[in-house]
Amino acid sequence: MRLLLHICCAPDATTAYKRLSGSGEVVGYFFNPNVQPYEEYLKRRQALEKLSSIWNFDVFYPPYDPDEWFKTVRGLEDLPEGSMRCKACIAFRLRKSALFAKENGFDAFATSLTTSPHKDVNFTNDIGTKLAKKIGTTYIPSAFRKNNGFLESVNYCKSLGIYRQNYCGCVFSLPKVKV
Numbered sequence: 001m002r003l004l005l006h007i008c009c010a011p012d013a014t015t016a017y018k019r020l021s022g023s024g025e026v027v028g029y030f031f032n033p034n035v036q037p038y039e040e041y042l043k044r045r046q047a048l049e050k051l052s053s054i055w056n057f058d059v060f061y062p063p064y065d066p067d068e069w070f071k072t073v074r075g076l077e078d079l080p081e082g083s084m085r086c087k088a089c090i091a092f093r094l095r096k097s098a099l100f101a102k103e104n105g106f107d108a109f110a111t112s113l114t115t116s117p118h119k120d121v122n123f124t125n126d127i128g129t130k131l132a133k134k135i136g137t138t139y140i141p142s143a144f145r146k147n148n149g150f151l152e153s154v155n156y157c158k159s160l161g162i163y164r165q166n167y168c169g170c171v172f173s174l175p176k177v178k179v
């Protein structure tokens with residue numbers, strides 16, 4: 001099986017990649033225009049480049065273009081993390097991943113988002129399955145954080161020297177600076 005793994009960040013990709021790679025060839029897809037500022041996007045991309053080079057797997061890096069992402073979450077900017085804004089953001093990234101998987105002949109796609117303890121696993125799997133059906137591909141549901149998956153990702157990052165970010169990604173999730 002040839003599987004496309006939507007990778008939200010290198011830390012979450014560690015557990016996801018390890019758990020999926022026994023099922024066939026896993027190729028990464030780093031589609032995250034939700035990450036701001038651009039310097040942070042580059043930092044996360046470089047972390048993934050480091051991981052994929054150590055573990056020897058390929059990753060696609062589509063161009064960074066946050067405009068469409070900002071349109072997707074328009075009107076939802078002030079909502080908290082875990083709200084409709086995050087659902088729109090996740091659906092946006094999974095839709096592009098499903099399209100890419102379909103257009104490039106992958107057997108299925110999955111996402112590393114479910115390594116994170118902060119993401120809604122049920123929503124992520126439901127929307128991934130619906131999008132796959134609509135687009136004509138297959139989504140592999142996951143809950144990579146289970147069975148110590150998140151802890152594993154922390155340990156991989158420590159041992160490999162992989163950068164771990166301290167906020168989800170968008171400008172609305174940036175830690176507030178106390179004045």
Ligand code: SF4
Pocket residue numbers: 034035081082085086087089090168169170171172173
């Ligand atoms: S907090 Fe994270 S999941 Fe939610 S909208 Fe921002 S980047 Fe997307």
